[in-house]
Structures are given as C-alpha cells and as structure tokens.
Amino acid sequence: MYSIKQVVEMLDIPSVTLRAWENRYQAVTPERTESGYRLYSHENVEDLRWLKEQTEQQGVSISHAVRMLKARKEKQLDDTLSVASGNTQDAFEKMKEQIYNALHDFQGERANALIDFGLSLYGYEVMFHQVLVPILIQVGDAWEAGIATVAQEHYTTHMISNRFYQIFHVFPVYSHLPKVLAFCPAGEHHQVGLLLFALFLRKNGMEVIYLGANTPEEGIISMLEQQSRVGLICLSITDKELISFSEELIERLRIVCPGAKFLVGGKAYERDPSLSKADYVMTEPAEHWQAWFDHVFTSMRSK
C-alpha cells in the first residue's frame, strides 16, 4: 500500500489533483488509515497511471477518462463471470489468460480475486493443474523468449507460489511419515517441478519444508542441523551444468544428515537418470510418482 506522497512521486500527479479526482469523479477509492490518511493499492496506482495517460496523451478530459476506466472494469468483470459458463476447457483457458494478464500488469488484487473465484468453482486440485501451473510455465517461457521482464516473471512466480504455500496447509500431516526438505540448489531458478512434487508429497500426508529456488548451501546445512526428523531431501534442477555441483552437494549433505534419503528430479536428469547417486531419481510423467510413493512408504502408512 502506498501513501499519497508515494503516489505523487510515482505518477507525478499533485496530491491536490489526486484528491480532486477522487472526490469529484470517484476515479479511485483508496483505503484509509485509522486517522483517515489515504492508502493506495497497486491497482489504484495502475488505474491512476492509466487515467493520466488518457488525459495527457489522448487529450481526454478526466471525467471522460474515468467513465472509460469504469467501462473497462465492468467488461473485465463480465469476462470473469462468463468464465463460469461455457465448456470447462475453454473456461480454464480463459481464467488462465485473465490471471496471467493481471499478474503481467502487476494487478495482484485482481489476480487473487480471480484465483479465489476459480478455487471456489473448481477446487484447489483442478486450479493447480489446469490454471496455476500452466501460468508458471507460461511466464517462464515468456521470460526466456524476452516477452516478459524479470520483474514480471518474479512477481508472477512469487504471487502464484504464495497461493501454493497457503494451500499446503489444507492437507493433514501424518506424523509417522518422515519430514521432507525440498529445494533447488544455488544457481537453479526454476522451481515449478519442485513445487508440484512438494504439493504431491503434502497431499500424501508428508510435512514438507519448502525452501524454493536458488537456495544457498549454508542455509540448507543450518536448517538440517536444527531439524531432527528430516528423512527425505529433494533437489530439483533443470540445468545440466549444475549436475556435478548438485551431486557433490548431496555427498556433503549426507555427512550432515546421514539418516536421510536423497531424491533428485528435474529436466537435467531426464535424459540420463543414472547420472545421479541419489537414492531416488524422479522423472516425468507425474503419474509414476504415486507408484513410487506407495512402494517406498506403504509400510509406514499402516498406522
């Protein structure tokens, strides 16, 4: 949230003008602090930026620009509601596109509202696999192709990952199963596969400590020294250049945590799983994961 002063600096619109636009045309309706100070959301700022562009570059009067903005927003809402109708695959596509576009424009509130809407309609599992994961893949591809900026890629990944973590807590934890540590080593920035695998483990009742992408070695070691029950350590890498580093890291971690099993996965190991000395090498397709899980943890499951 931004104060009026910050918005003035960001947009170069005088504070008196911002207040006049609000009072006369309800251009935006910022929240207020207890003492009545305005608090502008990111969406408010983007709306104001759009209004400024219309008045300065298109020569539109502020009152007309506000009417245009409201019409635009109503259309967006209509599009959202129409997602609920029509065939399901189209609906996923439409929702994916809208959430992606909202995040691309840094409209976090709108994206979250759409995700909430999707979760209420389809449930978390379908939303993950049909909408959120494809968005993560799409933004990664867009970044590699130079269509999305680093900021857009980071923002989108961050927002979606946050939703993943929130839903992690929905699943029960079975205390007889070992605790899992999941991370991508330093230098590896792609965490989509790891996130999905962590979700899979959480669904099966395992407690997962998820450290995410690009995790430095010191962090992992100090974390393992604090956590006693870690029985499975999962690493994911997509970059083949990182294989030797990753294998050496596993050897070092085995010394810190001798009782733990190691699991590696990710595109880097897809071609040749024998490159790893880990206890398990997990590759696509994800349908095989359940068979592996049942095989390894069935004995532990019988409570």
Add this chain to the structure above:
DNA sequence: ATTCCGATGGAGGACGACCG
C-alpha cells in the same frame, strides 16, 4: 542516571472555497 510523560512546533494531509 534513567525512564516516563506532557508541551511544543514543524511537516504534511484533508477539505471546502475560490478562480481562470
């Protein structure tokens, strides 16, 4: 010596009135 508390003043925000 340290902590607490009320008084004071400057900076900045809210809002109605005003002006071109």
Add this chain to the structure above:
DNA sequence: CGGTCGTCCTCCATCGGAAT
C-alpha cells in the same frame, strides 16, 4: 470543468521537568 489556495487537523520528533 479542473487546478489552486487557505485553513484546520493529525502525526511525530524533540525538549524539559518530574518520578524512580
């Protein structure tokens, strides 16, 4: 219609005196 002015209000840092 849309930007600006003037006044009042709130916040917050600072200071000095009282209490511990």
